[in-house]
Amino acid sequence: MSAGGVNNQAALLGKLENVVHERRHSKVLESPLAVPRRGVMLHYDDSSRDDWAVEWFFDKRCKNGYTWLVLDDGRVIELADPTKRTPHAGACRTPNANSAFYGIAAATNGLVPATAAQLDSIVALCAALQLPTIVGHDSEAIWAPANTRRAELWGRGGRKVDPTGVREDGVPIIDIGVIRARVAATSRSVG
DSSP, rough: OHHHHHHHHHHHHHHHTTTTTEEOSOOOOOOOSSSSSEEEEEEEOOOSSSSHHHHHSSSTTOOOOOEEEEEEESSSOOOOOOTTSSSSSSSSSSHHHHHEEEEEESSOOSSSSOOHHHEEEEEEEEHHHHHHHHEEHHHBBOOOTTTTTTGGGBBBBBOOOTTTOOOOOOOSSSOOHHHHHHHHHHHHOOO
């Protein structure tokens, strides 16, 4: 790693020092960034228990991953080196989305809304990162030849439902608009 890379990593870790509770780099695949970071992509990991969620990312069968996993009590577990990309996005509207966006996931599923503590920690992470874009996986994920043979779907959205979820009452698991507003308010109060 170059001196600039070391300095960038130190600066990033400094920003996150009061936000990340535990650094447990898992079996998540990491690669060098293909493009600079431009934002954060929010997810849920489709789990029903925090301990199972954390355990999965240390299982050799796990092929996906996020930079950070936020547990029900708001604890933030760093699963991967934040200076590298992880396979959290797949085919997306934004090219090289795994590099362009950090992946943050709430440990929950498509029916159980993120807890207040999870939302507070997600806001704190996003505010610390100070990046201009916050998106949901569902707004970015597209169909591609790698994930469907149906050519008429290629390039279209609808491949993912996280972080909005699938609740019949329409309550989002993570409301991207609320997160954006809270991060903006946090940034104004600090600046």
